[in-house]
Amino acid sequence: MSVYISDPFRMAYLSDTPYDIEFATKHRYDAYRGGILNYLYGLDLSENELTGEIPSGLGDLLKLRALNLSHNYLSGVVPATFSGIKNLESLDLSFNRLRGMIPPQLTELSSLAVFNVSFNNLSGAIPQGKQFNTFETQSYLGNLFLCGQPTNTSCNGGTSQALDNGVKDDDGQIDMVIFYWSSAATYVTVLIGLFASLSFDSPWSRFWFSSKC
Incomplete structure (x- = not known):
């Protein structure tokens, strides 16, 4: 003391x-x-x-x-x-x-x-x-x-920190959803284009076009 x-x-x-x-x-x-x-x-x-x-x-x-x-x-x-x-x-x-x-x-x-x-x-x-x-x-x-x-x-x-983390987590989840949807749309577009190109290059497509002409 x-x-x-x-x-x-x-x-x-x-x-x-x-x-x-x-x-x-x-x-x-x-x-x-x-x-x-x-x-x-x-x-x-x-x-x-x-x-x-x-x-x-x-x-x-x-x-x-x-x-x-x-x-x-x-x-x-x-x-x-x-x-x-x-x-x-x-x-x-x-x-x-x-x-x-x-x-x-x-x-x-x-x-x-x-x-x-x-x-x-x-x-x-x-x-x-x-x-x-x-x-x-x-x-x-x-x-x-x-x-x-x-x-x-x-x-x-x-806590404000927990709130910030929650906002960041929500933003991350939204970003991931957008990423998945955009990826799926791109994949479908590529598939449609691929099928279209294959159908136009096939013998049946050439026969169909020649018979029309």
Whole structure:
């Protein structure tokens, strides 16, 4: 667990209202209390076997620039209160058990450059707009029920890739039908021409023409 303070030399002079943040770690409930949480610059709690829901109070850490809760067993939803951390530049919630939708309020994080919620159980439409238009597919991998850009899954059901493949397959089938019909028509035309040429070159045809003359 790593906790970074933006100005460590001021720690002894801070007397803000204490906060309680509780996490369940290794089947044991612990709590952290302190009055310096508002001055946190970065918080890394990754790979700590944390369980339970993400405290919505983390959204009050207004000076936070980086938050990493990845590779734990966190459940519940992504707190919409994260939208209040206006200076947040990196948010990593990957490899947890989070469910529900990605809060559309997170599009208000204009400084967000890194966003990773891959390998959770999230669902619904991926928010669009502002910084969320810059995140690629890797940010959402492993969430089978997420839809919208930048994934290939349509929120109307199915996948856009499958739709494209279906259109291509239909076009291919139409092309093959046209090919078969044109081939058959060519074959019949050749046969008629062959029979006609043979009939005109036969002795009976010459006899028929000579008797008429």
